Amino acid sequence: MIDTLDYQIISLTQTGLPLTPQPYQTIADELGVSVERVMQKMQQMTEQGIIRRIGVVPNHYRLGYTHNGMTVWNIADEFVDEMGTKVGQLDFVSHCYHRPRHEPEWHYNLFAMVHSKTEQGVNQQIQIITELLGEYNLGQDVLYSTRILKKTGLRVGGKRV
Amino acid sequence: MLSPLHKQLLNDFQQNLPISATPYQDIALSLGVTEDDVLLAFQELQDQQFIARIGSVIAPNLIGVSALMAMAVPTENLIKTAEIVNQYPEVNHNYERDNRFNLWFVLIAKDKSSLQTVIADIELTTGYNTLYLPLIADYFINLGFEIDFDD
Known part of the structure; x- marks a missing residue:
């Protein structure tokens, strides 16, 4: 599905495009292929959904979004896709995932990351999700990060991608 | 500004x-x-760090296999445990969160068996069990995050 050139292009573009007039030319030169080939591959990977987006990756924290909550929900498994699709569409939700429960100590199977400039804002967002889920919501919690203990770029098997 | x-x-x-x-x-x-x-x-x-970068964002689990992991660690052992966990190159992010499950990290390995090996090793070296929380589905909607510039 992903060939070597795709992989190399992903490696070079996801860490940041050069801020020069012809960024894809720089990448093409580095890989020893034509700029047309690089752009064709980028286009293809975008159409296939391998590349989700190409653009600005904002630093939410620096932009004032200091309250980032991992909201977790207990939704009956047969409804989780339907509910996840709804929650994922909310404009303040950046990521929304179905993950397994681990009974008895972890009941939550739907995760939604929310971002706000205030704690009150996060509480309002949780209220909106609660109303949206209605009777499908069997329990919920929110976990705030209190410390970043490690943050690195994407690596696979210890090697930087 | x-x-x-x-x-x-x-x-x-x-x-x-x-x-x-x-x-x-x-x-x-x-x-x-x-x-x-x-x-x-x-x-x-x-x-000024308003943006992390300008680049491509790749769909999860296309390159390597990843999973969210959680651990419940007594507060007095948290830093020591985090240090052990962070030594693994497979650990990308590691956050302390305000819950009984207070250590949350993302593992990425080249395939599922490498991932399982690392998990077993982390449980052995830290002495704590983990919650293994891989993605089952990703409700990804292709919309940007609208930044509100009003203060």
Whole structure:
């Protein structure tokens, strides 16, 4: 599905495009292929959904979004896709995932990351999700990060991608 | 602080930086400014850390296999445990969160069996069990995050 050139292009573009007039030319030169080939591959990977987006990756924290909550929900498994699709569409939700429960100590199977400039804002967002889920919501919690203990770029098997 | 151009670049180009030989020139044309204006504004946003980068964002689990992991660690052992966990190159992010499960990290390995090996090793070296929380489904909607610039 992903060939070597795709992989190399992903490696070079996801860490940041050069801020020069012809960024894809720089990448093409580095890989020893034509700029047309690089752009064709980028286009293809975008159409296939391998590349989700190409653009600005904002630093939410620096932009004032200091309250980032991992909201977790207990939704009956047969409804989780339907509910996840709804929650994922909310404009303040950046990521929304179905993950397994681990009974008895972890009941939550739907995760939604929310971002706000205030704690009150996060509480309002949780209220909106609660109303949206209605009777499908069997329990919920929110976990705030209190410390970043490690943050690195994407690596696979210890090697930087 | 942030100029109208900065704000436009932040909100309107999260998804679709043109795949073109001259993407910044294309953006400049669409906004009625010069390519130098765009390059300078992006550079400023980057230097002041309003943006992490301008680049491609890849769908999960296409390169390697990843999983979210959680651990419940007594507070007095948290830092020591985090240090052990962080030594594994497979650990990408590691956050302390305000819950009984207070250590949350993301593992990425080249395949599922390598991932399982690392998990077993982490449980052995830290002495704590983990919650293994891989993605089952990703409700990904292709919309940018609308940044509200009003204070």
